[in-house]
Amino acid sequence: MERIHVELGERSYPIYIGNSVLSDGELLARHLADRRILIVTNETVGPLYLAALVKQLSAICEVESVTLPDGEQYKTLEQLDTIFSHLLKATYGRDSLIIALGGGVIGDMTGFAAACYQRGVDFVQIPTTLLSQVDSSVGGKTAVNHALGKNMVGAFYQPQAVFIDVNSLNTLPERELSAGLAEVIKYGIIWDQVFFDWLENNVEGLLALEPSAMTYAIKRCCEIKAEVVSLDETEQSVRALLNLGHTFGHAIEAEMGYGNWLHGEAVAAGMVQASYVSNALGRLSDQQLQRIVSLIAACNLPTKGPKQMQPEHYLPHMKRDKKSVQGAIRLILPAGIGKAELRSDISQEVMIAAIEAAGTQS
Ligand SMILES: NC(=O)c1ccc[n+]([C@@H]2O[C@H](COP(=O)([O-])OP(=O)(O)OC[C@H]3O[C@@H](n4cnc5c(N)ncnc54)[C@H](O)[C@@H]3O)[C@@H](O)[C@H]2O)c1
Ligand SMILES: O=C(O)C(=O)C[C@@H](O)[C@H](O)[C@H](O)COP(=O)(O)O
Ligand SMILES: [Zn+2]
Numbered sequence: 001m002e003r004i005h006v007e008l009g010e011r012s013y014p015i016y017i018g019n020s021v022l023s024d025g026e027l028l029a030r031h032l033a034d035r036r037i038l039i040v041t042n043e044t045v046g047p048l049y050l051a052a053l054v055k056q057l058s059a060i061c062e063v064e065s066v067t068l069p070d071g072e073q074y075k076t077l078e079q080l081d082t083i084f085s086h087l088l089k090a091t092y093g094r095d096s097l098i099i100a101l102g103g104g105v106i107g108d109m110t111g112f113a114a115a116c117y118q119r120g121v122d123f124v125q126i127p128t129t130l131l132s133q134v135d136s137s138v139g140g141k142t143a144v145n146h147a148l149g150k151n152m153v154g155a156f157y158q159p160q161a162v163f164i165d166v167n168s169l170n171t172l173p174e175r176e177l178s179a180g181l182a183e184v185i186k187y188g189i190i191w192d193q194v195f196f197d198w199l200e201n202n203v204e205g206l207l208a209l210e211p212s213a214m215t216y217a218i219k220r221c222c223e224i225k226a227e228v229v230s231l232d233e234t235e236q237s238v239r240a241l242l243n244l245g246h247t248f249g250h251a252i253e254a255e256m257g258y259g260n261w262l263h264g265e266a267v268a269a270g271m272v273q274a275s276y277v278s279n280a281l282g283r284l285s286d287q288q289l290q291r292i293v294s295l296i297a298a299c300n301l302p303t304k305g306p307k308q309m310q311p312e313h314y315l316p317h318m319k320r321d322k323k324s325v326q327g328a329i330r331l332i333l334p335a336g337i338g339k340a341e342l343r344s345d346i347s348q349e350v351m352i353a354a355i356e357a358a359g360t361q362s
Contacts, residue, residue: 001027002219006138006226008233011158015138015222017215021165022053022126029060031124031161032099038092039065040083040110041101045128048171049101053126064090068106072259075105075145077153083113097122097160103129103176104136104263108151111142115157125159128168130180130214131264134187134221137162139229139242145258149320150250156234164222166215174207174300179264181206181299182245184217186271187224189292190241193338195220200291203298240323241340244332245270248305248355251317256306268301269358271334276354277346278333288337304359311352318351 001018016027037057041050046067057063066086068079087096098121100110107125114123125137143154169177184206188196198216199206205213225242232239249270252261261269275292278284284292293303305314315329323330323342329351330344 002215004219004222004226006158007230008158013159013161015162015164015226017164017166017219017222019165019167019211019215021163022049022168023056025056025059028056028163032057032097033060035061035097035122036092036095037061037063037097037099038087038090039063039099039101040068040106040113041065042068042070042106044070045102045106049128049168053101068109072105072145072253072263073257075109075258077144080109080113080116080144083110084117087117092117092121094118094121097124099124099126100137101126101128102132103127104132107132107136108141108143108154111140111157111159112144112154115142115155120157122160125162127162127164129172130169130177130218131183133164133166133218134180135183135225137164138222138225140233148254149317150253151322164218166211166218169209169214175262177207177209178300179262182264182268182271182296182301184221185295185299186242186244186267187221189271189334189337190244190332190340191224191228191338192220196295196337200295203295207299240342241332243323244334244340245274247318247321247323247329247331248273248314250321251314252306252309254317255309255313261306265302268296269303269305272296272303273305273355273358274331274333276357277331277350278335280350280354280357281333283333283335283341288334291337292334302361304361305355307361309360311355314355315348315351
């Protein structure tokens with residue numbers, strides 16, 4: 001069992017990574033005993049993992065569950081209300097604890113519900129997708145979508161603990177595994193060239209769910225995310241680097257209709273588009289650009305934008321991005337491999353040229 005510490009003063013918490021975390025009664029009891037717990041899950045993950053978790057928890061606490069519909073299109077205020085209604089009808093108090101059992105959609109919504117319910121109750125993340133294990137369960141960004149933009153209504157609200165059971169990936173569809181690898185690659189590009197090199201040499205093992213490769217990748221991503229979040233919890237500076245590819249990617253998700261392009265797929269294409277901007281500025285060599293494109297393609301991820309989107313379709317979304325200042329778009333751009341920078345001096349012409357250079361799907 002691996003344990004990573006997220007250092008945030010009184011909001012610090014552990015991340016546990018292992019292959020039997022969900023059946024480790026002693027570990028769960030350490031964090032959850034004697035609490036009144038509501039598990040939030042969805043109609044796909046519930047049938048797979050809810051019964052086993054409830055069985056463990058029933059021995060140590062009072063537990064109920066609520067099951068939401070599955071999909072990015074349900075990451076809405078309406079579904080949040082379903083959680084609140086359940087909590088209120090069953091008279092959950094401020095001493096309650098909410099568990100997110102699922103991928104990033106369930107994690108982001110449950111975290112936001114926990115931040116809001118009676119002005120804040122404890123919550124724990126049990127992420128079951130690769131993407132949520134390497135990224136969304138850590139760091140306390142919680143939110144729901146708005147028709148006009150991704151994650152536009154939310155809060156920074158940290159969990160009490162994160163329990164990552166690598167075995168849960170065995171039931172994950174291949175497309176979702178690839179989507180998670182997009183955020184894995186992101187860490188290599190923005191922070192750790194050695195990790196990027198390692199990824200190039202271990203793609204096959206990761207796609208085959210080889211346990212030691214997968215556990216290492218999840219651990220390294222959580223270490224990097226914990227380090228970045230500890231330095232800058234509320235994205236005043238360095239945390240913005242975790243947004244590589246997201247200004248373009250969120251535009252794709254919103255424009256294409258939530259759920260049509262998976263978050264990881266949109267981020268993959270967005271990282272390529274951002275890399276073309278860097279290349280045009282002389283901050284990323286042709287060879288480095290090609291390595292990024294090749295690694296993304298090797299993970300069965302898109303390297304080009306959707307054929308339905310012309311460059312001008314991106315811009316209204318990009319202007320609403322949360323990193324924008326007074327309507328000016330700010331981009332995270334690779335500065336070589338293993339390093340990235342926040343740039344606010346990129347003209348829209350350069351952005352459009354990069355989207356065109358990256359290409360659109362045929
Ligand atoms: N808060 C953050 O820092 C952060 C970081 C990255 C992404 N996100 C958000 O996370 C979301 C994407 O998360 P995601 O990729 O996990 O998508 P998701 O939550 O939609 O899960 C993907 C699919 O896999 C299913 N699933 C989950 N676990 C499974 C399992 N073990 N076996 C079989 N099926 C399983 C889900 O039901 C869903 O159909 C987006 O909304 C994105 O904005 C947030
Ligand atoms: O944790 C962060 O910070 C991130 O930016 C991680 C991203 O992968 C994630 O998609 C996040 O939800 C995007 O944040 P947003 O502020 O652009 O909505
Ligand atoms: Zn993301």
